[in-house]
Amino acid sequence: MSREIRIVLAGNPNSGKTTLFNALTGLNQKISNLPGTTVDKKTGQFQIGEDKCVLYDFPGTYSLYPKGEDERISVRYLLSNENKKDVILYVADAGNLKRNLLLYSQIADLGIPMVLALSMTDMAEKKGIQTDVRKLSEELGVIVCPVDARHERGLDKLKDALLKASQPVHRTFFSNLKCFTGSGAASYQTVLLNRISEKETDTASDIADLTAASETVERYRIIDNILEQCVLKALKRKSDFTQRMDAILMHPVYGFIIFYAFLFVLFQTIFRIADYPMQWIETGFSMFSAWSADMIPEGMMNSLVSDGIIPGVGGVLVFLPQIIFLFAFIAVLEDSGYMTRISFMTDRMMRAFGLTGRSVVPLIGGMACAIPSIMAARNIENKKDRLITILVTPLMSCSARLPVYTLLIGMLSPQVKYGWLDVRGLMLFGMYLLGFVSALFFAFIFKLFIRQKEGNFFILEMPDYRMPQLKNIILTIREKAGDFVFNAGKVILIVSIVLWFMASFGPPQTFENIEKRYQTYTHSDKEEKIKSEKLEASFAGILGRTIEPAISPLGYDWKIGIALITSFAAREVFVGTLSTIYNVGNESEEETMREVLSGQKNPKTGQQVFSTATILSLLVFYAFAMQCISTLAVTYRETRSKIWPAVQLVYMSGFAWLMSYLTYTLFN
Amino acid sequence: MRASELRNGQMAKIAGVQAGGLKEKLTEMGCIEGDYLKRLYVAPMGDPLAFEINGYTLALRVEEANLIEVEGSSIHES
Numbered sequence: 001m002s003r004e005i006r007i008v009l010a011g012n013p014n015s016g017k018t019t020l021f022n023a024l025t026g027l028n029q030k031i032s033n034l035p036g037t038t039v040d041k042k043t044g045q046f047q048i049g050e051d052k053c054v055l056y057d058f059p060g061t062y063s064l065y066p067k068g069e070d071e072r073i074s075v076r077y078l079l080s081n082e083n084k085k086d087v088i089l090y091v092a093d094a095g096n097l098k099r100n101l102l103l104y105s106q107i108a109d110l111g112i113p114m115v116l117a118l119s120m121t122d123m124a125e126k127k128g129i130q131t132d133v134r135k136l137s138e139e140l141g142v143i144v145c146p147v148d149a150r151h152e153r154g155l156d157k158l159k160d161a162l163l164k165a166s167q168p169v170h171r172t173f174f175s176n177l178k179c180f181t182g183s184g185a186a187s188y189q190t191v192l193l194n195r196i197s198e199k200e201t202d203t204a205s206d207i208a209d210l211t212a213a214s215e216t217v218e219r220y221r222i223i224d225n226i227l228e229q230c231v232l233k234a235l236k237r238k239s240d241f242t243q244r245m246d247a248i249l250m251h252p253v254y255g256f257i258i259f260y261a262f263l264f265v266l267f268q269t270i271f272r273i274a275d276y277p278m279q280w281i282e283t284g285f286s287m288f289s290a291w292s293a294d295m296i297p298e299g300m301m302n303s304l305v306s307d308g309i310i311p312g313v314g315g316v317l318v319f320l321p322q323i324i325f326l327f328a329f330i331a332v333l334e335d336s337g338y339m340t341r342i343s344f345m346t347d348r349m350m351r352a353f354g355l356t357g358r359s360v361v362p363l364i365g366g367m368a369c370a371i372p373s374i375m376a377a378r379n380i381e382n383k384k385d386r387l388i389t390i391l392v393t394p395l396m397s398c399s400a401r402l403p404v405y406t407l408l409i410g411m412l413s414p415q416v417k418y419g420w421l422d423v424r425g426l427m428l429f430g431m432y433l434l435g436f437v438s439a440l441f442f443a444f445i446f447k448l449f450i451r452q453k454e455g456n457f458f459i460l461e462m463p464d465y466r467m468p469q470l471k472n473i474i475l476t477i478r479e480k481a482g483d484f485v486f487n488a489g490k491v492i493l494i495v496s497i498v499l500w501f502m503a504s505f506g507p508p509q510t511f512e513n514i515e516k517r518y519q520t521y522t523h524s525d526k527e528e529k530i531k532s533e534k535l536e537a538s539f540a541g542i543l544g545r546t547i548e549p550a551i552s553p554l555g556y557d558w559k560i561g562i563a564l565i566t567s568f569a570a571r572e573v574f575v576g577t578l579s580t581i582y583n584v585g586n587e588s589e590e591e592t593m594r595e596v597l598s599g600q601k602n603p604k605t606g607q608q609v610f611s612t613a614t615i616l617s618l619l620v621f622y623a624f625a626m627q628c629i630s631t632l633a634v635t636y637r638e639t640r641s642k643i644w645p646a647v648q649l650v651y652m653s654g655f656a657w658l659m660s661y662l663t664y665t666l667f668n
Numbered sequence: 669m670r671a672s673e674l675r676n677g678q679m680a681k682i683a684g685v686q687a688g689g690l691k692e693k694l695t696e697m698g699c700i701e702g703d704y705l706k707r708l709y710v711a712p713m714g715d716p717l718a719f720e721i722n723g724y725t726l727a728l729r730v731e732e733a734n735l736i737e738v739e740g741s742s743i744h745e746s
Contacts, residue, residue: 062696098698098722127723209689212692213685242725246708344711344718348712348714457732458728458729459697460716461727463724463725
């Protein structure tokens with residue numbers, strides 16, 4: 001009779017746990033969220049003969065004593081009697097056994113059957129470390145299986161061991177439970193659960209802290225004794241690849257240069273190279289939309305599908321290339337071990353602004369697009385640092401702002417060059433600088449105002465360098481892309497459709513009246529004029545006129561107001577909307593568009609609509625305003641709360657309004 | 669002296685870790701009395717520091733390395 005075996009993976013970060021998980025489960029894995037938390041649980045399946053094995057994985061940890069809220073949640077889940085576990089599969093890095101066995105010793109004391117997988121034995125050997133597996137197994141009283149997850153070796157013996165493990169481990173470590181003051185702690189499990197509650201309610205005492213530390217020292221003493229008999233270390237360390245690499249990569253001068261070079265490549269890739277597949281997707285969906293407009297009979301359904309749903313879906317999928325590239329980069333960084341070095345190099349500078357070394361990659365990525373960058377912030381363990389990074393990343397000038405900047409800067413200054421310096425290029429650079437500085441500014445402010453419950457520490461293991469594994473990278477990308485499309489994507493699609501509706505429909509009769517009026521119109525720009533009037537008469541147009549009082553201090557009229565509203569779906573829509581409202585005609589002709597817009601005069605005052613002051617004000621507005629529902633959707637998803645996207649919307653738009661107002665007043 | 673006062677390449681024996689919020693974490697990461705640590709390199713601005721301890725590389729901020737008392741430092745030729 002086939003049974004279902006529930007296995008939980010446990011081990012230190014960087015121990016090869018994830019690689020083993022991927023090797024065992026392959027594509028049969030999914031991520032699910034522990035309800036009401038920001039903690040994700042990975043679940044995978046594989047077969048051993050007729051038996052089905054369900055494998056659970058949590059983020060790696062060094063000790064069952066949790067150091068933050070996420071760890072508390074994971075450990076609680078692990079200790080809970082409700083979640084049945086048949087076997088704990090512990091993964092230990094053979095090159096680092098001493099520290100790896102600490103967590104092992106704690107789990108062993110819980111009385112659950114275990115199997116110990118010894119990973120990265122090849123790397124250990126290169127360091128001159130040899131482990132007597134048989135002796136280790138004897139001393140620990142557990143089955144020990146060397147595995148090479150990267151090359152999928154040792155997995156069969158591992159699977160056999162998993163089937164056989166049914167008894168608690170023979171050797172437990174810490175039996176002096178009485179030293180934990182607390183009413184008769186009956187088991188180590190109880191001790192830990194009490195400890196978690198203490199930390200949650202802030203009632204942990206200094207004595208409790210010291211007790212935990214001395215328990216750890218005791219455990220290490222026992223581990224030392226065991227390892228003395230089982231592990232042989234070459235007296236002279238063979239040349240260490242990691243230390244040689246670090247000599248270059250962590251060099252005070254070269255190291256930093258290499259780092260900047262790498263950031264440059266990262267930015268260029270996401271910015272430029274992702275552009276090609278993005279254009280293919282956009283073109284593809286354009287064609288699809290046009291095709292469906294032809295195929296579906298005239299009417300609302302036609303418009304809904306061709307103008308609403310298809311572009312809406314396209315608007316979600318268009319982010320995939322950037323997400324894939326960014327996460328491929330990040331996966332390579334994490335897998336290779338270089339990511340920790342980045343945190344190391346940048347920590348001091350980032351900390352001054354309430355950010356962290358790990359914020360660097362999301363911030364740089366934000367210069368291409370905030371969506372994958374905010375998702376990437378999940379790597380930041382400290383909740384406050386992660387939150388601040390998520391809140392300020394959208395201030396980095398993303399690529400969607402570029403068409404807006406290009407148009408406005410183009411209107412502002414013709415191609416003036418001072419020697420080799422292009423004024424427009426300089427202004428563009430200035431916009432990027434503005435975004436960067438404001439991000440640091442707000443990070444600093446948030447650092448002061450957001451309370452932090454847990455202590456902030458760096459104490460970071462810098463793992464040995466190793467070759468990134470393609471399989472890991474692909475599985476990571478698949479997970480992130482899927483998460484985006486099916487979760488954030490839903491929100492983006494809905495809001496896109498709402499905005500489409502508002503821009504396509506108006507109060508009854510108005511659209512018909514427009515059509516009637518143009519029936520006898522014979523000029524070639526008939527189509528454009530109709531489109532333009534319809535947009536003005538639509539709900540979006542009405543909304544534009546409604547908000548006019550709020551935006552006229554900034555130098556905008558209601559027509560610009562419509563463009564502000566529609567660009568909420570995506571910033572670059574601003575350009576297209578403006579060209580429709582002012583019926584520019586062929587909108588890809590930049591020269592024409594600039595001329596037409598520059599020539600616009602306000603019917604009431606006779607003044608130029610797009611005056612210098614207005615243009616500058618618009619530039620500032622687009623630099624700071626939160627105008628991207630996709631960003632809000634992803635923030636909601638990553639923080640699991642409606643508050644933070646709301647905070648983003650309010651602080652950014654408020655700041656944008658204020659700065660635009662100041663700019664307009666200054667230059668008017 | 670404190671671990672933060674070591675220089676690149678210097679190795680010393682850990683005499684103890686200051687009591688406080690981080691003692692538990694530092695101990696778990698292997699900063700045990702009697703074990704050896706060696707400073708490897710430092711970040712561009714002098715903070716954080718990278719140490720070799722119990723066979724792996726551990727990065728600590730200066731304020732964290734300040735909590736570790738060490739003795740008997742020597743330049744280790746590897």
